[in-house]
Amino acid sequence: MSKFDDWFIAPSLRQLFKDVNAWAPGRSTRSDGGIGNKAHSARLSDHNPDWLAKGRRRGVVRAIDITVLDAKGRRQFDPDVVLRALFKDRRVRYVIWDSGIYRRKNGFRRESYAKVNPLGYLRNKHDHHIHVSIEQNEAAEFDTSSWGLLAVEGNTTPVVTVRPQVQENDMKLFFVPTTKVHYVADASGKRRVRDSDVDEWKNALGEPKVISATALDILPDLDRSPINRAE
Numbered sequence: 001m002s003k004f005d006d007w008f009i010a011p012s013l014r015q016l017f018k019d020v021n022a023w024a025p026g027r028s029t030r031s032d033g034g035i036g037n038k039a040h041s042a043r044l045s046d047h048n049p050d051w052l053a054k055g056r057r058r059g060v061v062r063a064i065d066i067t068v069l070d071a072k073g074r075r076q077f078d079p080d081v082v083l084r085a086l087f088k089d090r091r092v093r094y095v096i097w098d099s100g101i102y103r104r105k106n107g108f109r110r111e112s113y114a115k116v117n118p119l120g121y122l123r124n125k126h127d128h129h130i131h132v133s134i135e136q137n138e139a140a141e142f143d144t145s146s147w148g149l150l151a152v153e154g155n156t157t158p159v160v161t162v163r164p165q166v167q168e169n170d171m172k173l174f175f176v177p178t179t180k181v182h183y184v185a186d187a188s189g190k191r192r193v194r195d196s197d198v199d200e201w202k203n204a205l206g207e208p209k210v211i212s213a214t215a216l217d218i219l220p221d222l223d224r225s226p227i228n229r230a231e
């Protein structure tokens with residue numbers, strides 16, 4: 001192993017991955033990233049290890065990418081919740097998402113990524129993942145306290161599963177605690193369950209999986225009227 005192999009993702013950012021995974025279990029990680037690839041390392045990027053940092057900080061990587069859209073373009077979670085948590089956190093230096101860049105020095109107001117970094121924008125508009133860069137100091141790198149995703153206003157209900165784990169012809173029962181509504185869903189879409197039919201559906205499909213309304217939004221409505229067990 002060469003002495004340049006011992007890079008590491010800042011522990012604070014490892015914690016952020018953990019928090020997102022706990023909040024959105026089963027999410028796609030297809031464009032998650034930490035260390036820079038070859039394209040990244042050819043230029044200055046927080047994805048590159050900092051070999052000039054001293055002591056235990058040597059080789060620290062100060063940026064990660066968090067997948068928002070899966071291969072089919074489906075949202076894995078509400079990106080605004082993550083953004084709001086990040087903007088409140090003293091560790092964050094800047095965030096890039098959906099053609100916008102949000103910098104601490106500018107109060108995390110949205111700026112056009114194309115204007116701030118035209119070359120970066122041409123390479124990647126960041127409409128599939130959120131890029132997070134942290135401050136260049138030991139506190140920001142090694143502080144592993146929670147990122148408070150669940151404390152974001154409007155996100156009091158933990159997301160139990162991000163998208164229904166359903167396959168073709170594999171119908172499942174879901175329950176949204178905030179609205180107290182049951183749904184049956186498969187890969188093609190979802191339908192509300194009539195309250196009087198819930199027990200019958202449980203007999204047929206087993207106990208419902210608890211899910212957030214936003215997570216279920218990913219599936220199209222097959223029919224807005226509640227479904228009968230007899231159908």
Ligand SMILES: [Zn+2]
Pocket residue numbers: 047063064065130131132
């Ligand atoms: Zn990135």
